[in-house]
Amino acid sequence: MxxxxxxxxxxxxxxxxxxxxxxxxxxxxxxxxxxxxxxxxxxxxxxxxxxxxxxxxxxxxxxxxxxxxxxxxxxxxxxxxxxxxxxxxxxxxxxxxxxxxxxxxxxxxxxDLSDHIIMRKGLIEGNRYPLFAEHISDFLARTLFFTSDLGQNQQAKKESVKQFINPDLCKITEDLIFADPYVDAETNNFNAAIRDAVEALWADQPLHLEVALLRMKFLTSAQALLHGDLHTGSIFVTEQSTKVIDPEFAYYGPMGFDIGAVLANLALNYIGQEHWSRSEEARASYREYLIDTLRDTWSQFDTKFRALWNEHAVDPLAKVPGYQDLYMQQLLQDSIGFAGCKIIRRTIGLAHVADIDTISDDRVRERAERLALTVGRALILQHRQVTSFDAFIDTLEQATKGVQVS
Amino acid sequence: MxxxxxxxxxxxxxxxxxxxxxxxxxxxxxxxxxxxxxxxxxxxxxxxxxxxxxxxxxxxxxxxxxxxxxxxxxxxxxxxxxxxxxxxxxxxxxxxxxxxxxxxxxxxxxxDLSDHIIMRKGLIEGNRYPLFAEHISDFLARTLFFTSDLGQNQQAKKESVKQFINPDLCKITEDLIFADPYVDAETNNFNAAIRDAVEALWADQPLHLEVALLRMKFLTSAQALLHGDLHTGSIFVTEQSTKVIDPEFAYYGPMGFDIGAVLANLALNYIGQEHWSRSEEARASYREYLIDTLRDTWSQFDTKFRALWNEHAVDPLAKVPGYQDLYMQQLLQDSIGFAGCKIIRRTIGLAHVADIDTISDDRVRERAERLALTVGRALILQHRQVTSFDAFIDTLEQATKGVQVS
CATH class of the missing domain: 3.30.200.20 (Phosphorylase Kinase; domain 1)
Structure with missing residues (x-):
């Protein structure tokens, strides 16, 4: 052939x-x-x-x-x-x-991974994956550390940057995540019932400023080889196993973009639980499981990335006191900002998530969509000031309480 | 052949x-x-x-x-x-x-540019180049803007990044500017008389932290196509003309690295004026000329870069209110940090500058070298807090006064 x-x-x-x-x-x-x-x-x-x-x-x-x-x-x-x-x-x-x-x-x-299930589907079905946080934090820490200037020879890294120049697929991200949702673009796709909230977003200049900064980081920061599209539809799971697939968006970009994708998609499922058809207790319990998974994902990533740094850093200045803490705080801030962008694009941009789109009750779906915009916007607006992962959890929980009151 | x-x-x-x-x-x-x-x-x-x-x-x-x-x-x-x-x-x-x-x-x-003179030589001879700030600010603004994601199509830019992957020459910079001067490396080359100041630098952990951040920016920030070695030895001048040569270090990096190189090399000449063999008035006047050139270089760059942005920006979020100001402030901070690194490497690293090395009086040369370390260190330490170019001038002038007192 x-x-x-x-x-x-x-x-x-x-x-x-x-x-x-x-x-x-x-x-x-x-x-x-x-x-x-x-x-x-x-x-x-x-x-x-x-x-x-x-x-x-x-x-x-x-x-x-x-x-x-x-x-x-x-x-x-x-x-x-x-x-x-x-x-x-x-x-x-x-x-x-x-x-x-x-x-x-x-x-x-x-x-073939037919014995696995697409994680998004598994979460929508209400399954729990007790090893997911451990696995995905391993994946993130190892792939991001060892492809960065911290964990690999800096000259080899430049050849790797060249190998993974990926203009076509990056353009999809640049347009659909970092531009179109913030203007009245043809690609946008949203529930007519939330047009007021969408128009407020289009007029929100402080928000646009933060998105511009995150967009520029996506365009210029060649920090590590990213998966580039690490949502729960790119992850196959069983209770015992996690397999990341489909890295066709891979390129050298800011680490927080991959971490933020995982956080955003767990948060989108949490938000989608507005539709929960089982008992209130069951919903609360499942949301608690998601919160635990979010917390564990970040904290295990943080621990593992630091451990790799301490043991395997090749950069001659890697061991300077204070540097690692500053670096991890920057990663946290980036991750939270990118997570916010991903939550917004999945709500009003071209490609949605089934976690919310499959909610059959129109009023409940609208509530979830409004909640998603509130959470996404709050994450983006605060991302440069965040000093602890609690900010992410607090934003998600507080916004949810606020919306549920109505 | x-x-x-x-x-x-x-x-x-x-x-x-x-x-x-x-x-x-x-x-x-x-x-x-x-x-x-x-x-x-x-x-x-x-x-x-x-x-x-x-x-x-x-x-x-x-x-x-x-x-x-x-x-x-x-x-x-x-x-x-x-x-x-x-x-x-x-x-x-x-x-x-x-x-x-x-x-x-x-x-x-x-x-052939034989009718021009290498600018470093011209400055050492005490010549003035009244059009230099206008020319070099043009060069910086146009080359940096139009090769960045602000000024060119973002997909074409990625192909350009690939075209200018330059591991060998970047390694020289990474080692000689962003690593060796801060440890007792074999490549270092300094006057034995200033060993006490050099050892203090090797032990200066707050300084190393800032250098680590600047180094990481050099390694990861693919902001624009840099000249990569824009010192006054890479610039030919006459009173009417400025020609930038030798861009073999070109690669996609942080814009501030090129701007900082120009600032650092003007500052090194200013510092080298410690040896001035003519009258005190003549020295003061020449230093005033250098300060004016420094100020004009930054302020004209700032004005021209903003004008290009306002007229030619292709990034869809470029016009978001507040974005340009934040961007220019970041450029200023980067430029000042990188300038500091370049001043230090030219004093204690492998490659020196004739502006200081040719001072024949040992005590005067030592004074100039100590002054260079003081200025370089102060620029690096403050770079993330700087909000105005005055900080650069103040640092240079205050440190010079301090040293001259002795």
Whole structure:
């Protein structure tokens, strides 16, 4: 198979069959295309004899995100594959194994995670993942530390920056997170019932100033190799396992953008619990679980990142007294600011989250959306003054109390 | 001529002769090698008939900076040539014209500036350059603005970042400016008479913290395409003309690093005036000229950068109220911090400046060196609190008064 073309089901099977040491000659491969057809083809290929299975993911040369298709470089398949391989080296248990990457076909063949569930779905179903905070804090601390100037040779890091220049996918983020939600842009997508709150946001100049600062940080701060899209739809979980997938937005950016994505998506589920159809106690208990997960994610990240720093820092000035504390405070502030931006974009921007969009009662959904805007805005406005992660929890809990009163 | 080898004088003439529309058939080319042999061969080629002349600069695969030779990628010749061409597009009167670049030979042929003088030499001779502040503020404002995310398309900027990844030359800066001067490193080079002050610097942890922050900014902030080594030895001047040369350290970094380099080198000359052999009045007058030049450089840069922003900003959030002021204040703070680092490295690090090193009276030279350390340290320590450029001038003048008392 040579030049790029979208694969057929038969071609996908043929390619899978040719991978050494995976399927044997007696295999009987079955294939299904399970992608949503927006950005990628995703083939699920199973051997009905051995029940071994794999995923073959092929990038499409466009994204169907804004009505018409949006041309996208196939280079993102290389970036995704190389970022996965790098994450595998740093956190082998926390990402799928890559079996093969083909640059011409823009195709990656990797471990099948069908025994896992997309975390967003799991949270919406009310499941708990007791090891998630431990796992995701490991993932964040190790991938961010070891790809930064703190944890890797500074000259090698520059070559890595070059390897992960990712203009097309960064543009999606720059537009959809850091620009469009703050003006009356065509890409915006919001419930007509909250138009008053959205218009208030469009007129909110102090908020725009903070977003401008966060946007500039996203554009210029080459701190570490980010996943770049680390929401709960990019994470597969079971009670015992966490697997981060889909790093096609990977690029060198500010660490707080990845941390903030995790925080924001847990907070969005917390906010979505407005719809909880079970008892009030069950809702309170689930929200407590989410708060604990938020707290543990930050505090374990903080502890682990500091430990890596103390043990593995390669920067000659890394051990200067006071530097680590200042650095961690800056990371906290960035994470909270970026979390706020992500909460807002998921409420009024192009792409929403099912945690809120699937609330069937219109009035409850509206309440959740207003709550999300309140929380997102408050996080962004305060981010440069934050000195403790409590600020994040307090903002979420206080805003929720305020809205619930109504 | 094919694969890379250091050119002979005859080869240099032959290459010059072959450039279209430069020398005619009746030309009688003379060549001299005028480089210092450290990093590059520099051939000065003149036609004795027409008195046309050019410079042919060829990169050497090593730098003779630390006793033994330090291997360096020839890719820096490409970077220098491409940075010059880009600067020429933005400021055609402020850089030499490039006639030809040959990647295999790592060679750039450019306009000869023999009618100019190296600015450092001019300042040491006590000359005044009344247009320098106007010219250099133009150069800084236009090159920094139009290569940043404020002034160019953000996706094109990412390709430009990739084009100017420059690990070898950045390493020189990272080591010699942001690490070695603060420890007892072999590369350091200082007057034994000031060892007490140097040891105090090595033990100064609050200073090291600020240097660590500036170092991290140098490593991670891809704000604009920098010249990367913008001292007064990289600037040719006459009373009417200013030409910036030698951008082989070019890479995407924090704007304040280039601005700070100009400020630091004017300040180093001011400090070096301790040796002034003419009248006290003449010294005071020259220092006043330098202070005026410093003030004009910053204030004209500030005015011009804001004007470019107001007229040409492409960032969708650029016009948010308050953003420009915050941005300019951050630039000021960065510039002052980086200026401090450069003053210190030129006093106790590997590479000094003639403005101070050529002071023949040992006691006067020692006084100037101590003054430089005092000024550099004070600039670094205060940089994050600075709100006006007066802080720079005050620091320089107050420290000078303090030292002169002795």
């Amino acid at each position: 040579s030049a790029y073309h979208p694969l057929t089901l038969d071609e996908a099977i043929q390619i899978a069959q040719e991978i050494p040491n995976l399927f044997d000659e007696q295999s009987n491969l079955q294939v299904r295309e399970i992608g949503d057809g927006n950005l990628n083809l995703v083939f699920h290929i199973t051997d009905s004899n051995s029940s071994k299975s794999i995923i073959l993911k092929q990038a499409l040369p466009y994204a169907k995100v804004v009505g018409e298709s949006w041309p996208l470089s196939l280079d993102r398949a290389r970036i995704e594959s190389e970022a996965l391989i790098l994450a595998y080296q740093l956190c082998p248990t926390l990402v799928p194994t890559v079996y093969r990457y083909d640059s011409e076909l823009a195709m990656t063949i990797m471990e | 094919s694969a890379y080898h250091p050119l002979t004088l005859d080869e240099a003439i032959q290459i010059a002769q072959e450039i279209p529309n430069l020398f005619d058939e009746q030309s009688n080319l003379q060549v001299r090698e005028i480089g210092d042999g450290n990093l590059n061969l520099v051939f000065h080629i003149t036609d004795s008939n027409s008195s046309k002349s050019i410079i042919l600069k060829q990169a050497l695969p090593y730098a003779k900076v630390v006793g033994e030779s330090w291997p360096l990628s020839l890719d820096r010749a490409r970077i220098e040539s491409e940075a010059l061409i880009l600067a020429y597009q933005l400021c055609p009167t402020l850089v030499p014209t490039v006639y030809r670049y040959d990647s295999e030979l790592a060679m750039t042929i450019m306009e």
